[in-house]
Amino acid sequence: MIAPQATETKHWSFHTDLEKIGWLTIHSPEGSVNVLSREAIMELETLVARIEDLANSKQLVGVVLLSGKDSGFIAGADVSEFDGISEPSVLTEALKRTHALFWRIENLKVPVVAGIHGFCLGGGLELALACHYRIAVNDDKTRIGFPEVNLGIFPGFGGTGRSIRQAGPVDAMQIMLTGKMLRAGAARGLNLVDKLVRHRDMLRWEGRNAVLQSRRSSGAGWTKKLTALPLVREAVANQMRKQAGKKARREHYPAPYALIDLFEKHGNDWQAMVRGEIDAFVPLMGSPTATNLRRVFFLSEGLKKQGLKGAKFARVHVIGAGVMGGDIAAWCAYRGMSVTLQDLDMARIQPALDRAKKLFQKRYRKKREVDAAMLRLTADPQGSGVPRADVIIEAVVEKLEVKQSIFSGVEGRMKPGAIMATNTSSIELERIAEALKEPGRLIGLHFFNPVAQLPLVEVIRSRFNSDEAIARGASFALAIGKSPVVVKSAPGFLVNRVLMPYMLGAVERVEKGESKELLDAAAVAFGMPMGPIELMDTVGLDVGKSVATELGHSIPADSRFARLIAEGKLGRKTGEGFYKWEKGKAVKGETPANADIAALGRELVKPLVDMTEVVVEEGVVGSADMADVGVIMGTGFAPFLGGPMRARADGRA
Incomplete structure (x- = not known):
């Protein structure tokens, strides 16, 4: 029997017990959540080398990986490092290093068991999938998933192939393409998790049992794998592109389409998909979309730091x-x-x-x-x-x-x-x-x-x-x-102040005979979630008129806008406005062809961007950054452009 051994690093602790079980715990020193920073990964390399030596010398029967933080397992890679490693050669080397480390974990001769509570996201889930068995706490705090698509990328530590191995092609791709976070029960149903426990304090006991019984997770069943067969996979990939196209255009958000392309090429061989991951991932990290989405992420996180500590409301x-x-x-x-x-x-x-x-x-x-x-x-x-x-x-x-x-x-x-x-x-x-x-x-x-x-x-x-x-x-x-x-x-504050010139400008064009369908399509092509005329109908024409009047915009009495209001046709809530509405959706006619719909979109959005600049200059909002995040959250302004002020600075609006 060996004596217990212990090692402490900045991000990890590792010790063995009298049963020869190794206990590996992550405890990132900064922040409330664990993240896989480059430093944490380098420390893990050293610890894995030690684990390999102990396993090879029969001094170790297995490893249980746990989190030392109450917030959860691992929330992902350290996003704050992304800008510094987005240069292709630096990023490629960093990814290769992490891939090699995760392969070493997967190839260990002894079982490695991940015990999951709270957040297990992104790189954290990828590390868990490189382990041989996964146990999760089945409560409302556990969330498991791949949110990378929200940052303009997809899993880059081998998670693409390993999730397909576990959940099957269609389910795994859906998780990655949507960024959806799963509860523990749903993750178990998709075979991303092997066992559920009721409480966090049960993870150690069940982890011990899994090691001593040498439990290993099984992959997805053969029926799920049928969708990865060559002829079927092409049709599945095309359907995925069609679904992705309903939510995002390839030129705006390239990550989902790059992931689908990778799946179409390697989806029948999970290890080949892992190997192909790096070449597909690297161009995305430094793209304007990913750069702007990271900026929006940090601005959004910054909003959470406002307020008074200890303030409570019941x-x-x-x-x-x-x-x-x-x-x-x-x-x-x-x-x-x-x-x-x-x-x-x-x-x-x-x-x-x-x-x-x-x-x-x-x-x-x-x-x-x-x-x-x-x-x-x-x-x-x-x-x-x-x-x-x-x-x-x-x-x-x-x-x-x-x-x-x-x-x-x-x-x-x-x-x-x-x-x-x-x-x-x-x-x-x-x-x-x-x-x-x-x-x-x-x-x-x-x-x-x-x-x-x-x-x-x-x-x-x-x-x-x-x-x-x-x-x-x-x-x-x-x-x-x-x-x-x-x-x-100030009148209209931020969001209504910038929205009204945009919507009224489009309404004025419709009054002059332009196609509302074309105008809405052009705005969506620019990156807005819906067009200005559909938005006016959704807000309500009466509400739009009230806000416009409060902001000093006049609505001509003989306009179609005024007539619709007089007739009680207020938009979606009454079933008719500029559009007729059925089952909550606008009934649209044919969209006329337009040679340069992108230019029309920029032209439509220009009043919004111009007014955002005015609002910043007037000090209505504290900074251009706050204007950008506020307008994105309040109007849906294209996040991939980073907000109206960033888009104007980049020459894209």
Whole structure:
């Protein structure tokens, strides 16, 4: 029997026990999550050499790989290093080194078992797949997947081939192409995980058993492998390209298509796919798309660092049960807060409760979770929740006098320190706050429709607000899983200010006889998620007119826009606007041919980009970076271009 041995490095610890089991633990010293930095990989090389020696000398019967962090296993490679290694020769060498290391782990004579809890993403999943057996904690915190496509790349540490080996070609490709994060049970169903346990503290015991029993994962069954046969694979790859084309154009987002090309070439041989991975991966890392997506990623992560440490919010009171107010209330309840929802009567509140239940049913897996969320959301026509609320949000019609009346009525009933917020989309806060005894207490929290999908909340600062009041507003946005961008109180703030010239410019072209289908197609070709006319219909023509008027844009009385509003044809919500709508989708006619649709797209988006520059110059938003991330999150502006300011600087808008 050997004596236990231990080794500590900056990122890893390794020791053997009296049963000759090796315990390898990752504990990245910086940050709340483990990442596979270049330094961590080099340290792992040294440890694997030691493990090889111990295995060859019969001093080791197996290894269990665990995480020392509460947040999870490994969140992926260190994205902060990507810019520094994107030069092709440097990146190629780094990838070859990591590939060789993972092959050494896979070829160890003793079993290597990965114990997974929390996040197991990207490079972390690739390392786990190089192990021989995987055990995961089956709880809501475990998330397993390949999010690389969101950064303009695909798995580069051998994960393409190894995931196909385990899950089969179609399932593995879907995981990589969508960037979807799986729960533990779903990962087990796809054979990415071999065993589930209920609690994290069971990982060590089950890992020990797996080593002593020399467990090895089996690959995907032969029926799944049929889709990788040569003639079938070509058809499958073409179908994948078709599906990818519905979400992203190849010239905008090349990574999904490069991955499909790699699959079509090597999908019947997982080891060949691993070997071909590097040559396909390297051109993507330094591409403009990947560079801009990394920038957007870091800007988004930076938003999470705002707010006050230790700020907590348990109770929210929402005034106004319309689409926005009701959906804000539902989202807060979904995020675990107790919510009271106020309107004039139950007839106005009930539709919001019905929509909330649909949201909960879509988001939760179990009926008891839906029921619990519904219990957290309470109809409150009398406003009884005001004195207990940590946050009060007004979301009624865009009429100054109505908002002033509401806040005058609740100001004296609020508890000390509670946030008083308006969801106004365009009215300056100073005007609303005129009726208050403490105008500095009112901040803006501007959500975007649909609330459950769009991540941005504009935290609006008036000249009356203190830094602490704004920081508390940002803290609340973060507490409900939203991304706060602080903007100065000015007509339209950031997003509506830049969107309106873009939409109205397109409407004006339609008024002059241009094809709405062509204009929308050109905007999508540029990289927008939908065209400006379809967007106007989606927002609602009445809402568009109200915001346009508030921002000083005139709507001619004899225009088609004005006539549609007068006829009650307000867009998607009424079934007709500029388009007719069926089953939630715009019914579009033929798109006329256009020789230079790309140029038309840039021309359409130019007013948005121009206004973003104006907003930055006026100091409405703190920096060009904040303008870029805010406009991307609030309008869907092409992320692959890095935002309107970056696109203008690069000469692409």
